[in-house]
Amino acid sequence: MSIWEYANPVKFIRVTDRILPWIAGGAALCLAVGLVWGFFFTPDDYRQGATVKIFYLHVPAAMMAINAWVMMLVASLIWIVRRHHVSALAARAAAPVGAMFTLIALITGAFWGQPMWGTWWEWDPRLTSFLILFLFYLGYMALWQAIENDDTAADLTSILCLVGSVFALLSRYAVLFWNQGLHQGASLSLDAEENVADVYWYPALVCIAGFVLLFVALVFLRTQTEIRARRTRALLAREGRG
Numbered sequence: 001m002s003i004w005e006y007a008n009p010v011k012f013i014r015v016t017d018r019i020l021p022w023i024a025g026g027a028a029l030c031l032a033v034g035l036v037w038g039f040f041f042t043p044d045d046y047r048q049g050a051t052v053k054i055f056y057l058h059v060p061a062a063m064m065a066i067n068a069w070v071m072m073l074v075a076s077l078i079w080i081v082r083r084h085h086v087s088a089l090a091a092r093a094a095a096p097v098g099a100m101f102t103l104i105a106l107i108t109g110a111f112w113g114q115p116m117w118g119t120w121w122e123w124d125p126r127l128t129s130f131l132i133l134f135l136f137y138l139g140y141m142a143l144w145q146a147i148e149n150d151d152t153a154a155d156l157t158s159i160l161c162l163v164g165s166v167f168a169l170l171s172r173y174a175v176l177f178w179n180q181g182l183h184q185g186a187s188l189s190l191d192a193e194e195n196v197a198d199v200y201w202y203p204a205l206v207c208i209a210g211f212v213l214l215f216v217a218l219v220f221l222r223t224q225t226e227i228r229a230r231r232t233r234a235l236l237a238r239e240g241r242g
Contacts (some may be wrong), residue, residue: 007084009227016220024217027052030210040204054112056204060211062105062130068098068215069133072140073165076158086223088154089230091161097215099137106130114218125148128165150230 005011037055075091078084109127110120121127140160147153 004082004084007082009085009086009231012086013224013227016224017055020217020220023213023220027210027213027217030206030213032210033211034203034206034208038200038207039107042199042203048116050202051112051115054108055200056207058105058108058112059204060208061101061108063208064211064215065098065102065105065130065133068094068101069137069161069164071219072098072161076161077155078159079154083155085150085230086227088150090219090223090225091157092154093226094215094219095137095144097218097222099134099141101211101215102134102137103131108132133164133167136160136167140164 035056038054042053044050044052072091072094075087075094078087079091106127109130113122114120140157143157143160144153147156
C-alpha cells in the first residue's frame with residue numbers, strides 16, 4: 001500500500017473517519033491526565049514557585065506551533081511537486097490550529113515571563129521570531145481567503161510557507177544562534193543534563209502527547225471539512241454553468 005493512495009479525497013475521509021474518534025479520545029485523555037497531574041500533583045519550584053506549572057501549557061504549545069508549520073511545509077512541498085489536492089487542503093487546515101498554538105505559547109509565555117523577568121514582553125530573539133511566526137500564520141490564512149482560485153491560492157501559500165519556515169527554524173534555535181536574550185534554553189531534550197527534574201518531566205511528556213494528538217485530530221477534522229467544502233463549491237459551479 002502506498003501513502004499516495006490517501007491523496008484520494010474519498011479514501012482520506014473514509015480512513016480518517018475511522019481513526020479520528022480514537023485520536024480525539026487519546027488527546028482528551030492525555031490532556032486531562034497530564035494537566036491534572038502537572039498542576040495539582042507536582043510541587044512548586046524552589047525558585048519559580050507555582051509559576052513553573054505554566055510549563056505544562058507553554059512548552060507543548062510552543063513545540064506544536066513550530067511543528068505545525070513544519071507539517072504545513074511538507075504538505076506544501078508535496079503539493080508543489082505532486083499536485084495532490086489533499087496535501088494543499090491539509091496545509092490550509094493546519095494553519096488555524098498552528099496559529100492557535102502559537103497564540104497560546106505567546107500568552108502563556110507572557111504570564112510566565114512577567115514574574116520571572118519583571119516584564120510581560122521582551123524583544124528577545126526567540127520571542128520576536130515567535131511573534132513573526134504568528135504573523136506568518138495570519139498572512140497565510142489571509143492569502144488563502146483572498147484568492148478565489150484554489151490552485152492559485154495553494155501555489156502562492158506554498159511559497160509563503162517556504163519563506164515562513166525560516167522563522168519556524170529561528171523560533172526553535174534562536175537561543176542557540178544568539179547567546180543574548182532573556183529566554184532560557186531548551187527545557188526538554190535528549191540530553192539528560194538539560195532536562196527538568198523527573199517530577200516535572202513525566203507529566204510534561206503526557207501533556208506533549210496530548211497536544212500532538214489534539215493537533216492531528218483537528219487537522220484531520222478540518223481537512224475533511226475543506227474537502228467537503230471544495231466538493232460543494234465544485235457542484236454549485238457545475239449547476240450554475242448548467
